[in-house]
Amino acid sequence: MGSKNHDHQLHVVFFPFMAQGHVIPTIHMAKLFASKGTKVTILSTSHFIPFISKSIENNTSQIDIINIKFPAAEVGLPENVNSLHTIDPEMVQKFFQGCGKLAPQLDQILEKHRPNCLVADMFFPWANDVATKFGIPMLLFHGTCYFALCALASVFLHEPHKKISSDSEHFFIPDFPDKIELTASQIPDPLNYDDESESTKLFVTARKVESRCYGVIVNSFYELEPCYAEHYRNVVGRKAWQIGPLFLTERKTSNYDNQHECLKWLNSKKPNSVIYVSFGSMASFNDEQLMEIATGLEASGQQFIWVVKKEKKEGIKDEWLPEGFEERMKEKRLIIRGWAPQVSILQHEAVGGFVTHCGWNSTLESICVGVPMVTWPVAAEQFYNEKLVCQILRIGVEVGAKKWKRQVGDFVKREAITKAVSKIMEGEDAEEMRRRVKSLAEMGRNAIKEGGSSMLDLNALFHDLRSARIAPDSTHHQQNLL
Numbered sequence: 078m079g080s081k082n083h084d085h086q087l088h089v090v091f092f093p094f095m096a097q098g099h100v101i102p103t104i105h106m107a108k109l110f111a112s113k114g115t116k117v118t119i120l121s122t123s124h125f126i127p128f129i130s131k132s133i134e135n136n137t138s139q140i141d142i143i144n145i146k147f148p149a150a151e152v153g154l155p156e157n158v159n160s161l162h163t164i165d166p167e168m169v170q171k172f173f174q175g176c177g178k179l180a181p182q183l184d185q186i187l188e189k190h191r192p193n194c195l196v197a198d199m200f201f202p203w204a205n206d207v208a209t210k211f212g213i214p215m216l217l218f219h220g221t222c223y224f225a226l227c228a229l230a231s232v233f234l235h236e237p238h239k240k241i242s243s244d245s246e247h248f249f250i251p252d253f254p255d256k257i258e259l260t261a262s263q264i265p266d267p268l269n270y271d272d273e274s275e276s277t278k279l280f281v282t283a284r285k286v287e288s289r290c291y292g293v294i295v296n297s298f299y300e301l302e303p304c305y306a307e308h309y310r311n312v313v314g315r316k317a318w319q320i321g322p323l324f325l326t327e328r329k330t331s332n333y334d335n336q337h338e339c340l341k342w343l344n345s346k347k348p349n350s351v352i353y354v355s356f357g358s359m360a361s362f363n364d365e366q367l368m369e370i371a372t373g374l375e376a377s378g379q380q381f382i383w384v385v386k387k388e389k390k391e392g393i394k395d396e397w398l399p400e401g402f403e404e405r406m407k408e409k410r411l412i413i414r415g416w417a418p419q420v421s422i423l424q425h426e427a428v429g430g431f432v433t434h435c436g437w438n439s440t441l442e443s444i445c446v447g448v449p450m451v452t453w454p455v456a457a458e459q460f461y462n463e464k465l466v467c468q469i470l471r472i473g474v475e476v477g478a479k480k481w482k483r484q485v486g487d488f489v490k491r492e493a494i495t496k497a498v499s500k501i502m503e504g505e506d507a508e509e510m511r512r513r514v515k516s517l518a519e520m521g522r523n524a525i526k527e528g529g530s531s532m533l534d535l536n537a538l539f540h541d542l543r544s545a546r547i548a549p550d551s552t553h554h555q556q557n558l559l
């Protein structure tokens with residue numbers, strides 16, 4: 078068997094997890110691959126098909142989309158569920174269970190199309206067995222940085238959080254290039270609990286598959302974290318290619334983004350005078366925390382754009398806004414409901430800081446447009462990303478979040494918010510951070526130029542894929558620690 082296009086055009090199938098933070102970089106990746114002459118197919122569910130179609134509509138090279146049917150009913154979810162966004166937090170485990178039932182559909186697609194490579198999300202570790210059955214190499218895409226991948230591997234292997242007496246006791250990440258201190262309450266839940274939940278099983282399988290699959294694609298660039306790019310390859314022992322910052326390979330932003338009212342508002346503001354506050358597509362806070370954020374931002378005296386997920390109910394007062402806030406802050410703030418054109422906002426010269434949950438896409442976007450951060454990690458690998466930003470790169474200030482929580486963030490007090498926001502916007506430290514992040518931004522831009530580190534890695538990946546053959550139905554082992 079084996080794939081058929083070895084000497085001709087490469088065909089790569091992308092299978093992202095059904096969440097914005099995974100679909101967005103996959104679209105960038107797919108377009109980048111297509112622009113280099115690769116035939117590309119993206120698999121997704123109906124929730125994302127219109128978004129993906131719109132994102133690729135003016136693309137000159139060939140990108141196909143295949144609609145995957147999510148087996149919602151089979152796992153006891155409402156029929157229309159097929160994206161992580163449309164579900165309540167208590168349904169998440171069932172959603173993961175449903176993902177595990179997508180193998181037969183992937184099997185059919187791979188059998189029919191026989192691509193040269195499958196790029197599958199870390200949430201679909203079972204996809205490696207399906208790909209291997211047809212002799213197709215699988216690349217895993219986690220959507221995070223080398224630093225977090227190294228931290229995840231180390232904590233999984235050495236379990237330092239199980240050798241301490243309380244959740245708040247500090248430990249250092251073992252066998253790690255830098256001294257990085259964490260507590261058990263900051264690392265992902267699946268590592269803390271040896272339970273039988275879907276997320277724990279999934280997490281453990283993903284760790285194992287990471288060492289068995291053909292390799293790993295990383296949305297980062299070498300100059301950002303050289304030490305960790307080396308550590309991941311040489312100590313953790315993975316085969317990896319860094320091909321980012323992927324969002325910078327996108328040539329232009331959409332009309333919707335460019336015409337958003339917030340950009341006109343930003344046009345009236347001085348450079349570096351506005352702080353952007355947003356927590357990605359998943360994290361949401363309760364009313365009490367929203368009130369605390371509003372109060373903390375107001376006390377900082379800074380102008381801000383704040384993205385709030387809660388819908389505006391016509392004629393009904395927002396309980397989470399302090400009395401008189403709207404009136405007092407008229408000139409100083411803009412609250413965006415729902416979805417904001419984040420990259421366009423961050424790119425605007427008026428924006429001088431970003432309060433972020435440290436999702437890797439947001440973090441990388443901030444770095445690559447030269448904006449320092451207030452870090453407020455919530456879940457996933459975000460506490461690791463915070464350490465990279467604040468300790469290694471020194472381009473951010475921690476707000477002081479202490480506890481990993483799926484979706485709903487740890488409570489942070491107004492004083493901490495005011496203090497961190499002021500620190501990032503004013504004073505000598507802020508200037509230093511701004512200078513450092515701007516120099517990283519330039520390195521990021523260079524990485525994706527012809528001859529830049531990420532483009533060289535991408536070419537190396539294409540070269541490898543042209544000759545990649547793995548024996549069908551055998552397990553492809555790399556030299557590694559895990």
Ligand code: UDP
Pocket residue numbers: 097098099101355356357358359360384415416417418419420435436437438439440442
């Ligand atoms: N994003 C956006 N507008 C929003 C919220 C998010 O454009 O209102 C984009 C953001 O630019 C990033 C992605 O959605 O590309 C979020 O990914 P990230 O990894 O930061 O966080 P996640 O949503 O996965 O927690």
